[in-house]
Amino acid sequence: MTLGEFWRRAAAWVRRRDLEAALTSELDAHVELLARDLETDGMSAADARVEARRQVGSTLRAREASRDAWGFPGVDALLHDLRYALRGLRRSPGFTATVVITLALGIGANATMFAVIDRLMLRPFPYMRAPSEVHGVYMRSSLRGRTLIYPTTSYTRYLDFVRTSRSFSQIAPVSHWRLAVGNGEGTRVRHVDGVGAALFDFFDARPVLGRYFGAAEDAVPDGSRVAVLAYPMWRSDFGGRNVVGEQLRIGIAQYTIIGVAPEGFVGTANNGSEPDLFIPITTVPANISPTDRGAFFTSYSWDWTEIVVRRRAGVSDEAATADLTNAFIQSRRAQRAINPVLTPDSIAKPLAFEGSLRSWARVARIALGGRSRRHRLAHRVRQRREPDVRPRAPAAS
Numbered sequence: 001m002t003l004g005e006f007w008r009r010a011a012a013w014v015r016r017r018d019l020e021a022a023l024t025s026e027l028d029a030h031v032e033l034l035a036r037d038l039e040t041d042g043m044s045a046a047d048a049r050v051e052a053r054r055q056v057g058s059t060l061r062a063r064e065a066s067r068d069a070w071g072f073p074g075v076d077a078l079l080h081d082l083r084y085a086l087r088g089l090r091r092s093p094g095f096t097a098t099v100v101i102t103l104a105l106g107i108g109a110n111a112t113m114f115a116v117i118d119r120l121m122l123r124p125f126p127y128m129r130a131p132s133e134v135h136g137v138y139m140r141s142s143l144r145g146r147t148l149i150y151p152t153t154s155y156t157r158y159l160d161f162v163r164t165s166r167s168f169s170q171i172a173p174v175s176h177w178r179l180a181v182g183n184g185e186g187t188r189v190r191h192v193d194g195v196g197a198a199l200f201d202f203f204d205a206r207p208v209l210g211r212y213f214g215a216a217e218d219a220v221p222d223g224s225r226v227a228v229l230a231y232p233m234w235r236s237d238f239g240g241r242n243v244v245g246e247q248l249r250i251g252i253a254q255y256t257i258i259g260v261a262p263e264g265f266v267g268t269a270n271n272g273s274e275p276d277l278f279i280p281i282t283t284v285p286a287n288i289s290p291t292d293r294g295a296f297f298t299s300y301s302w303d304w305t306e307i308v309v310r311r312r313a314g315v316s317d318e319a320a321t322a323d324l325t326n327a328f329i330q331s332r333r334a335q336r337a338i339n340p341v342l343t344p345d346s347i348a349k350p351l352a353f354e355g356s357l358r359s360w361a362r363v364a365r366i367a368l369g370g371r372s373r374r375h376r377l378a379h380r381v382r383q384r385r386e387p388d389v390r391p392r393a394p395a396a397s
Contacts, residue, residue: 027056030056031049031052031053031056032052034051034052034055034056035048035049035051035052036048038051038052125203125266125267125268125357126205126264126265126266127203127204127205127262127264127265128202128203129202129203129204130310131357133310133311133313134202134308134309134310134357135308135309135310135311135354135355135356135357136151136268136306136307136308136309136354136355136356136357137151137153137161137306137307137308137309137324137352137353137354137355138150138151138352138353138354138355139151139153139328139350139351139352140349140350140351140352140353141343141348141349141350141351142347142348142349143343143348150303151306151355152303152304152305152306153303153305153306153307154296154299154300154301154302154303154304154305155173155281155285155296155297155302155304155305156296156297156298156299156300156331156335157300157305157328157331157335158171158173158305158307159297160327160330160331160334161307161324161327161328161331164326164327164330164331165309165323165324165326165327166323167311167312167315167319167320167323167324168309168310168311168312168315168320168323169310169311169312169313170198170201170202170308170309170310171198171307171308171309171310172195172196172197172198172199172201172202172307172308173195173196173199173281173305173306173307173308174193174194174195174196174199174267174268174281174305174306174307174308175193175194175195175281175284175304175305175306176191176192176193176194176269176273176275176306177191177192177193177194177284178190178191178192179192179250179251179287180249180250180251181248181249181250181251181276181277182237182248182249183249186237187249190233190276190277191269191273191274191275191276192250192251192275192276192277192278192279193267193269193275193277193278193279194278194279194280194281194283194284195267195278195279195280195281196218196280196281197212197213197214197215197217197218197280198215199267199268199308200212202308202310203265203267205261205262205265206262207228207259207260207261207262208231208260208261208262208263209234209242209243209244209259209260210228210244210257210258210259210260211258211259212228212258212259212261212278213226213228213258213259213280217280218280218281218282219282220282220297221282221297222282222283222286223280223281223282223283224280224283225253225254225255225256225279225280225283226255226256226257226258226279226280227248227250227255227256227257227258227277227278227279228257228258228259228260228261228277228278228279229243229257229259229260229261229276229277230260230261230265230266230274230275230276230277230278231260231261231262231263231264231265232263232274232276233276233277234260243257243260244257244258244259245257245258248277250277250279250287251287251288252287252290253283253286253287255279255283261278268306268308268357270358281305282297284296284304299338300331300335300338300339308357309354311354317354320353320354321351321352321353321354324352324353324354325350325351325352325353327352328350328351328352329345329350332345332348332350
């Protein structure tokens with residue numbers, strides 16, 4: 001269809017009622033004139049009209065052919081079907097209401113699920129630089145014929161990965177907790193993220209007040225007791241005033257507030273577990289278990305640390321997996337020097353690989369907090385089969 005034909009059809013479609021009336025009038029006039037001629041030839045009036053209509057042919061077919069030439073048959077058919085459907089719905093109001101409610105619920109449910117999936121799995125973490133390069137580390141091993149995949153490991157294993165892996169430009173530990181924060185009647189259970197100082201380098205998020213803690217404040221055996229408040233807690237609990245230098249009780253220890261993160265910054269916490277504040281991860285063990293503050297970076301038995309990595313440019317998935325697996329195997333060798341009964345690699349078949357940070361964050365919440373019965377059982381079996389000679393710090397959530 002050329003542009004000129006389109007405009008001619010469009011003009012005719014707008015005037016289609018007038019054109020149809022003119023066509024009907026012309027066809028009726030043609031029948032009348034032919035019927036008069038037949039009457040003149042000696043036919044009766046009734047027979048002449050019947051013969052005239054037979055000779056003229058179907059007026060309905062002529063009108064339909066004219067409509068096809070004047071306008072847009074597809075549009076006309078659609079409008080006809082819609083009018084028919086609306087008439088049918090108007091005749092059955094109960095059925096109509098059921099259909100409308102069902103459609104509304106279906107569309108609403110789909111929109112809600114998409115919004116949830118978008119927040120939990122698709123949308124990148126706020127302020128994160130090049131989020132497509134950032135991943136969580138999963139580890140996999142076999143035990144008694146079962147394959148276990150877990151996103152948490154010991155802090156000692158994290159240190160082994162830092163020393164051994166070469167495929168990543170950045171690597172940082174993360175740990176999510178729920179601890180009592182505040183003094184006296186103002187104490188509340190809060191989401192507290194113990195993080196390595198390197199985690200802040202994954203983001204372009206300048207603090208709105210003060211600063212973040214650095215590597216020197218996050219060193220073993222016991223980091224500095226400093227804290228960075230999340231923006232919502234700063235506004236709700238402190239009214240947005242300058243809190244740098246103030247003391248805040250977190251768990252069983254006093255921390256010094258050194259900064260406030262920008263609005264929307266949540267680190268790598270998923271929706272529903274956004275942190276209220278950040279503390280050096282190396283201060284967590286002494287806070288949880290004061291009598292066992294040295295075992296967390298020499299023992300492999302306490303799985304409480306998640307690992308975030310940024311892959312170097314040009315490193316493929318396969319190369320990153322091979323690098324992580326090699327680091328995992330070497331770490332297990334170091335673990336076997338302490339614990340000779342550790343499951344042999346030939347049986348455990350250790351594998352470490354990158355995974356979605358969103359999925360990893362969701363799995364991590366299950367592993368550290370409200371584990372399902374299956375997760376708890378798998379964790380206990382693995383710990384029982386792979387004991388460590390070091391005392392194990394008690395897990396907390």
